[in-house]
Every structure is written in C-alpha cells, then in structure tokens.
Amino acid sequence: xxxxxxxxxxxxxxxxxxxxxxxxxxxxxxxxxxxxxxxxxxxxxxxxxxxxxxxxxxxxxxxxxxxxxxxxxxxxxxxxxxxxxxxxxxxxxxxxxxxxxxxxxxxxxxxxxxxxxxxxxxxxxxxxxxxxxxxxxxxxxxxxxxxxxxxxxxxxxxxxxxxxxxxxxxxxxxxxxxxxxxxxxxxxxxxxxxxxxxxxxxxxxxxxxxxxxxxxxxxxxxxxxxxxxxxxxxxxxxxxxxxxxxxxxxxxxxxxxxxxxxxxxxxxxxxxxxxxxxxxxxxxxxxxxxxxxxxxxxxxxxxxxxxxxxxxxxxxxxxxxxxxxxxxxxxxxxxxxxxxxxxxxxxxxxxxxxxxxxxxxxxxxxxxxxxxxxxxxxxxxxxxxxxxxxxxxxxx
Amino acid sequence: xxxxxxxxxxxxxxxxxxxxxxxxxxxxxxxxxxxxxxxxxxxxxxxxxxxxxxxxxxxxxxxxxxxxxxxxxxxxxxxxxxxxxxxxxxxxxxxxxxxxxxxxxxxxxxxxxxxxxxxxxxxxxxxxxxxxxxxxxxxxxxxxxxxxxxxxxxxxxxxxxxxxxxxxxxxxxxxxxxxxxxxxxxxxxxxxxxxxxxxxxxxxxxxxxxxxxxxxxxxxxxxxxxxxxxxxxxxxxxxxxxxxxxxxxxxxxxxxxxxxxxxxxxxxxxxxxxxxxxxxxxxxxxxxxxxxxxxxxxxxxxxxxxxxxxxxxxxxxxxxxxxxxxxxxxxxxxxxxxxxxxxxxxxxxxxxxxxxxxxxxxxxxxxxxxxxxxxxxxxxxxxxxxxxxxxxxxxx
Numbered sequence: 001x002x003x004x005x006x007x008x009x010x011x012x013x014x015x016x017x018x019x020x021x022x023x024x025x026x027x028x029x030x031x032x033x034x035x036x037x038x039x040x041x042x043x044x045x046x047x048x049x050x051x052x053x054x055x056x057x058x059x060x061x062x063x064x065x066x067x068x069x070x071x072x073x074x075x076x077x078x079x080x081x082x083x084x085x086x087x088x089x090x091x092x093x094x095x096x097x098x099x100x101x102x103x104x105x106x107x108x109x110x111x112x113x114x115x116x117x118x119x120x121x122x123x124x125x126x127x128x129x130x131x132x133x134x135x136x137x138x139x140x141x142x143x144x145x146x147x148x149x150x151x152x153x154x155x156x157x158x159x160x161x162x163x164x165x166x167x168x169x170x171x172x173x174x175x176x177x178x179x180x181x182x183x184x185x186x187x188x189x190x191x192x193x194x195x196x197x198x199x200x201x202x203x204x205x206x207x208x209x210x211x212x213x214x215x216x217x218x219x220x221x222x223x224x225x226x227x228x229x230x231x232x233x234x235x236x237x238x239x240x241x242x243x244x245x246x247x248x249x250x251x252x253x254x255x256x257x258x259x260x261x262x263x264x265x266x267x268x269x270x271x272x273x274x275x276x277x278x279x280x281x282x283x284x285x286x287x288x289x290x291x292x293x294x295x296x297x298x299x300x301x302x303x304x305x306x307x308x309x310x311x312x313x314x315x316x317x318x319x320x321x322x323x324x325x326x327x328x329x330x331x332x333x334x335x336x337x338x339x340x341x342x343x344x345x346x347x348x349x350x351x352x353x354x355x356x357x358x359x360x361x362x363x364x365x366x367x368x369x370x371x372x373x374x375x376x377x378x379x380x381x382x383x384x385x386x387x388x389x390x391x392x393x394x395x396x
Numbered sequence: 397x398x399x400x401x402x403x404x405x406x407x408x409x410x411x412x413x414x415x416x417x418x419x420x421x422x423x424x425x426x427x428x429x430x431x432x433x434x435x436x437x438x439x440x441x442x443x444x445x446x447x448x449x450x451x452x453x454x455x456x457x458x459x460x461x462x463x464x465x466x467x468x469x470x471x472x473x474x475x476x477x478x479x480x481x482x483x484x485x486x487x488x489x490x491x492x493x494x495x496x497x498x499x500x501x502x503x504x505x506x507x508x509x510x511x512x513x514x515x516x517x518x519x520x521x522x523x524x525x526x527x528x529x530x531x532x533x534x535x536x537x538x539x540x541x542x543x544x545x546x547x548x549x550x551x552x553x554x555x556x557x558x559x560x561x562x563x564x565x566x567x568x569x570x571x572x573x574x575x576x577x578x579x580x581x582x583x584x585x586x587x588x589x590x591x592x593x594x595x596x597x598x599x600x601x602x603x604x605x606x607x608x609x610x611x612x613x614x615x616x617x618x619x620x621x622x623x624x625x626x627x628x629x630x631x632x633x634x635x636x637x638x639x640x641x642x643x644x645x646x647x648x649x650x651x652x653x654x655x656x657x658x659x660x661x662x663x664x665x666x667x668x669x670x671x672x673x674x675x676x677x678x679x680x681x682x683x684x685x686x687x688x689x690x691x692x693x694x695x696x697x698x699x700x701x702x703x704x705x706x707x708x709x710x711x712x713x714x715x716x717x718x719x720x721x722x723x724x725x726x727x728x729x730x731x732x733x734x735x736x737x738x739x740x741x742x743x744x745x746x747x748x749x750x751x752x753x754x755x756x757x758x759x760x761x762x763x764x765x766x767x768x769x770x771x772x773x774x775x776x777x778x779x780x781x782x783x784x785x786x787x788x789x790x791x792x
C-alpha cells in the first residue's frame with residue numbers, strides 16, 4: 001500500500017514564492033510526491049527572500065519541506081518538452097503564474113490534458129483566470145488591501161491595518177489544497193480530472209462571513225473596532241505590567257464576576273454599566289476602569305485570576321512564546337526536518353492530526369536541483385549523457 | 397452518477413457556531429449532504445448571533461447554506477440513540493464540543509466506530525483533543541491572542557491587534573475540510589476510516605511560516621510594523637483624498653519611477669533614499685514625503701498612475717466596495733440562496749472554481765428542524781407516530 005494519505009500521488013509543481021508552495025507543502029505533508037520545478041541557477045524567487053542561514057533562505061525552507069527540486073528552463077522549447085514528458089507521469093499540476101503565461105508557454109490545461117487526460121490542473125492567481133482584473137499584479141498586500149479585510153482590521157477609527165503575515169497567500173494555498181484533494185477524490189470515483197481556478201481575492205472574500213452577514217443583508221459596512229467585540233463589551237484586550245491579556249466577558253454574570261475581582265462590585269449595578277447596551281455606550285470610561293486594574297497585575301497572574309472566576313481569558317503571546325510553549329511541545333508542532341547542509345532544521349507542517357496515516361516524520365528541504373538527475377532518470381528515462389547535455393545547454 | 401464532487405457523501409454535523417459550520421459549509425458547497433443536528437427549541441447558538449433579518453440571524457444563514465437541519469436533544473438517552481442510528485448511515489461525523497464532551501455522551505470515536513467502522517470522525521477544538529491546554533475555553537479572540545498573530549499585527553510599536561474577522565475559526569474550518577476530504581480520498585482507496593483532530597491554535601501557528609522562519613531559526617520575534625513590508629521600503633499604505641492605497645515599490649527602478657511621478661526625480665539619488673537600506677533608515681522622512689504627495693490625489697487616479705508606471709498598487713477597499721465590484725459580479729462570488737421565509741438571500745460559497753463538477757446553484761438555508769421529519773423517515777425509518785412521540789417527549 002501507499003504510505004501516507006496521498007502516497008503515490010505525484011504533483012508537478014511549477015509554482016513560486018508562497019501561495020502555490022504553501023499548497024503543495026500541505027500535500028507533501030500527507031505523503032504526495034512533489035516535483036518542484038525551478039529556474040536553473042536562480043531557482044524559486046523565495047530562495048532569495050530573507051532571513052538567511054549561511055546564505056540559504058529559511059523562508060524557502062519552511063515553505064518547501066519534503067519536495068524534490070529539479071531545474072528546467074521553460075523559456076526553451078527543450079525545457080517545455082521536458083515538462084510535457086514529466087506531466088505525463090503526474091497526477092496533479094500546480095502553477096501560480098499570471099493568467100496567460102501557461103498558454104503562451106503552450107502548457108495550458110488543454111495542451112496538458114492532451115498529454116495526460118485525467119490531469120488535475122490547478123491554477124492559483126490573484127484575481128482568477130478570467131474577469132476584469134485578471135492582469136493586475138497580485139501581491140499579498142495588494143490582495144489584503146482590496147479584500148476589505150484591511151479596512152475592518154485596526155484601531156477604532158483606523159488606519160486600515162494589514163495582517164502581519166501573508167494571510168492572502170496562505171489562505172489561498174489552503175483553499176487550493178482543499179480543491180486539489182477534492183478533485184483527487186472525484187477522480188478516484190470517476191476517473192475524470194479537471195481544471196481548478198483559485199483566486200486570492202475570492203479566497204479572502206469568502207472567509208469574511210461575519211462581515212458579509214452585515215454587508216450583504218444590510219449594506220452595513222464593517223469598520224475597524226480595535227480588539228473589542230463588535231457587539232458585546234467588555235470582550236477586548238487590556239494591558240498588564242508585562243504584556244496584554246484578552247478577556248471574553250460575554251455575559252451579565254461574567255461582568256459581575258469581573259467587577260468583584262476588581263474590588264468594585266457596585267460597578268455592575270451602576271446604570272452606566274449595568275447592561276451590555278450601557279457598557280457599549282460608556283465603553284471608553286469602562287475600558288479605562290478595567291485597564292487601571294489590569295495594569296496592576298502580571299499577565300500570567302491576571303489570566304489565572306480571570307479563568308478562576310470563569311471569565312474566558314488568555315495572554316497575548318508573541319510567536320516566540322507560543323513556539324516555546326508546552327502546548328507546541330506536546331502537540332509536536334515543530335518537527336525536525338533534514339537539510340543537506342545543515343542537518344536537522346525546524347519545520348512546521350500542516351496542522352491536521354490524522355489517526356490512520358502517518359505523515360512524513362523527517363521532511364527533507366531540497367537544495368536547488370538536488371533531484372534533477374534522479375527524477376529525470378527514473379521518471380522519464382533520461383540517460384546520464386542526456387542529462388549532461390541538458391546541463392550543458394542550461395536547459396536544466 | 398453523483399452530482400457534485402462530494403455527491404453521495406453524508407455528514408452528520410454536530411458542530412455549532414463557526415469553525416465546524418464553516419468546515420461543513422465547504423463540504424456542502426461541493427455537494428455533500430450535511431445533516432446538521434441542533435438543540436430542540438433554541439438551535440445552534442449562532443441562530444442567536446446578530447445581525448437579524450426579521451428575527452433570523454444572517455450570520456447563521458451565511459454559515460449554514462445547503463444543510464439539512466434536524467433537532468435532537470443529546471442530553472437524553474433516546475436522543476443519543478437517534479444519533480447512533482443516524483451515524484450508521486453517514487460517512488463523516490463533525491463535532492466541535494470541548495474535548496471530553498463526546499466521551500461523556502458515549503459518542504466518542506471508539507463508540508461510533510463500533511457502529512460505523514469506516515466513519516471519518518472529525519473533532520475541532522481550540523487546543524486539540526490532548527495536551528496541556530485542552531480544557532481551556534476557546535474563543536476566536538483567545539486563540540488569536542495566543543497564536544502570536546495578534547502580537548505581530550498592528551501599528552509600529554503596538555498595540556497587538558486582532559484581525560477584524562474570526563480568522564481562527566475560519567482557518568481551522570478550512571483545515572478541517574481539507575482533512576476530511578483527504579480522509580475521504582484515503583477511505584476511497586483503502587476502505588479505512590479514521591479520526592481527525594484539528595486545533596485552532598495549531599492551525600494559526602502553522603500558517604505563520606514567514607514569522608516562523610525568523611522565530612525558529614534566529615529566535616528573532618516578529619513585532620507589529622504597521623502596513624510596511626518587514627524588509628523593503630516603500631512597500632506600504634498611504635492616504636489619499638478619499639481612502640488609502642497600497643504600493644509595492646519593491647525595486648530600485650520602481651522607486652525611481654515613483655520619484656519621477658512625485659515630480660522629485662532627484663530623491664532617488666539622495667543619499668538618504670538611494671538604496672533600500674537607506675530608505676529603511678530614513679523611513680519616517682520618506683513616508684512623510686510620499687504621503688504629502690499621495691494626499692493630493694484621489695484613490696482611483698493614484699492607483700492608475702502607479703500601475704501605469706509599473707508600480708504595483710491597489711486601493712484599500714471596504715468590504716462593501718469589494719462586494720459591489722465588477723470583480724465579484726464577474727466571478728459570481730455572491731450567489732442567490734433560498735430561504736423558507738425570505739425567498740432569495742445572498743450567500744457566499746467556498747471560492748475554488750472546479751471545471752468538471754457543478755456545485756449547488758441555489759443553496760438552501762434551513763430553518764430550525766426543517767428536515768427533522770424527512771431525515772428521520774427516510775434515513776432511519778421512523779414512522780409518523782414515532783416522530784410525533786419524539787416531538788412530544790421533546791427529544792427532537
């Protein structure tokens with residue numbers, strides 16, 4: 001039997017930088033064989049994004065665990081011919097060029113389908129394969145800006161604030177992985193492949209159902225409200241001596257408990273704060289009262305006190321605090337990967353835990369072209385002399 | 397043949413509010429039959445989250461397109477017996493109770509597997525089914541706070557800023573859907589079902605590969621930097637007369653073009669701004685110079701000017717601007733759903749476009765218990781008298 005849920009599935013990965021590589025890394029985590037095609041000499045652009053460990057991009061490493069790297073110059077006809085030979089042996093093709101590029105290369109869906117009729121051909125782009133914006137340049141920040149997500153994130157009154165991680169790229173990669181696995185299921189039942197079109201802007205739009213439940217039904221456009229809940233107060237973040245906490249004071253009884261903890265039980269009866277409507281109306285005053293109290297405490301101590309009083313709460317952790325937490329250790333969320341130069345390197349794989357199918361225990365991060373020879377020999381029968389000639393011509 | 401990619405797949409959906417319902421709505425969009433189990437009388441808590449259209453939650457509608465709603469009181473043994481009868485006819489079970497609840501109900505994986513050996517049993521939770529934090533209350537804001545994402549989002553210098561949509565719930569639902577479809581593929585090839593454990597905190601952690609490439613390799617903890625790129629300047633947002641724009645001035649030549657557009661071509665040679673390092677060192681001064689220029693323009697006009705000079709740029713749109721855009725119209729991202737009371741209602745489905753398999757064109761939003769009778773009759777053979785008795789005892 002195959003090892004891993006996607007064992008035996010082979011993916012020709014022409015994608016670069018983030019959305020596509022994030023997608024194929026999720027497939028790799030489940031045991032798919034990813035053949036990553038990179039430009040000869042320079043490779044995936046992400047190899048040139050910092051930070052660098054002895055000249056090698058750790059950003060690239062995180063995104064390209066457990067893939068095989070081969071180099072092909074697709075601008076040459078011989079290179080494109082190699083892609084055609086390879087795709088005949090693959091189940092899935094993933095690309096995230098600008099719409100139209102694959103057509104110009106003669107590698108669009110119809111061309112590939114003629115070679116491999118049941119191919120699953122996934123295209124990832126900023127704005128989709130068709131539509132009025134398909135030719136716009138798509139960067140994560142551009143998509144965040146146009147998605148509305150920026151416009152409703154940030155301090156009360158603005159400015160519109162971008163998420164501090166490439167959320168548009170990552171989310172689109174996640175949807176693409178969902179789409180590809182769904183199409184593999186469909187192919188397993190019917191024998192039929194298909195084309196998949198995933199757009200970054202569509203992806204972020206479809207994720208904002210809370211905002212859209214106001215926008216589409218009431219033409220009520222969400223704006224930034226800081227960290228407070230749009231309806232219920234105090235559900236918000238507050239400062240302590242050594243870091244912020246969030247508290248979810250979602251009910252009347254939780255608010256009464258909070259006032260007791262603050263040593264001001266009468267506040268809960270004060271007409272300015274006695275109901276959620278009143279607390280919303282007097283939010284600034286209440287926030288100040290609570291913050292004055294929270295600032296006298298340490299983060300851990302305050303969280304413990306709140307949880308003890310059945311008020312859901314949590315520390316605002318840095319990424320470092322989470323990475324070093326007992327939680328991450330227990331859940332084994334950081335795994336040891338293998339790198340030709342560095343030996344063991346830390347990697348983070350997709351988060352779903354499956355009971356039946358072990359994933360890859362020690363994912364390998366490929367150096368540029370590390371698997372060119374192996375893949376071209378075993379998959380498409382190139383001889384050592386063929387490969388030497390391809391190298392000489394700088395096709396690979 | 398089945399209609400839709402997941403046609404013929406039946407999901408018993410015990411989940412509430414957001415992460416689970418977001419997951420099962422993605423499966424519904426692909427043609428799976430979702431049997432949503434709700435509490436008699438009150439239903440899913442999300443039915444009581446605003447905003448309301450004539451007393452009905454539009455938030456609930458967005459999240460529960462194309463599901464069948466049945467009511468069962470799982471606190472009663474007769475109710476639990478109904479769940480057991482139903483699950484025997486299902487392929488997938490999804491739940492997002494706190495860890496331990498399904499065990500106390502006698503409906504944990506081992507119990508369900510005894511009834512339906514190849515079940516795919518998906519549990520969604522804040523911190524996972526095991527681990528030091530499994531009993532903590534999990535709200536979206538709590539997970540955002542602990543994930544590190546808040547700590548690296550926001551204006552330079554802080555405060556830590558939450559994303560203005562329930563990104564932890566939504567992302568976890570997306571990973572769960574990916575996990576379930578992957579497990580369906582595995583079952584299709586092997587006949588074997590399995591248990592799936594998806595945690596909100598693990599999900600957000602695994603999405604931050606840019607931040608983690610600094611954190612895990614260099615112990616360099618990301619902090620909020622506003623909307624600017626962590627390395628390259630000026631990649632940032634700027635104000636105009638009527639809204640912000642983002643620009644991605646990622647290269648020396650793009651910066652030269654920008655200086656020309658600003659009517660200050662000499663800036664590109666000024667030693668304060670002549671290199672990316674210099675621009676980072678003098679960021680505040682450069683930001684002010686650019687903002688002074690951008691404020692003299694309208695948003696649309698400025699974006700056109702920048703794009704014309706090959707500087708990637710975009711308007712910061714509200715959710716309303718995107719919802720009403722030509723893009724969303726062309727991509728048909730808002731579809732007409734059907735609701736018993738309101739007739740046509742606007743809905744947004746999962747964003748992946750599949751060529752081979754039509755999805756549901758007019759997804760139905762269920763009223764509470766709308767399908768109880770139909771499901772109990774056809775699926776587990778209850779008679780009209782049985783159903784009458786179950787209603788009388790308030791089991792359904």
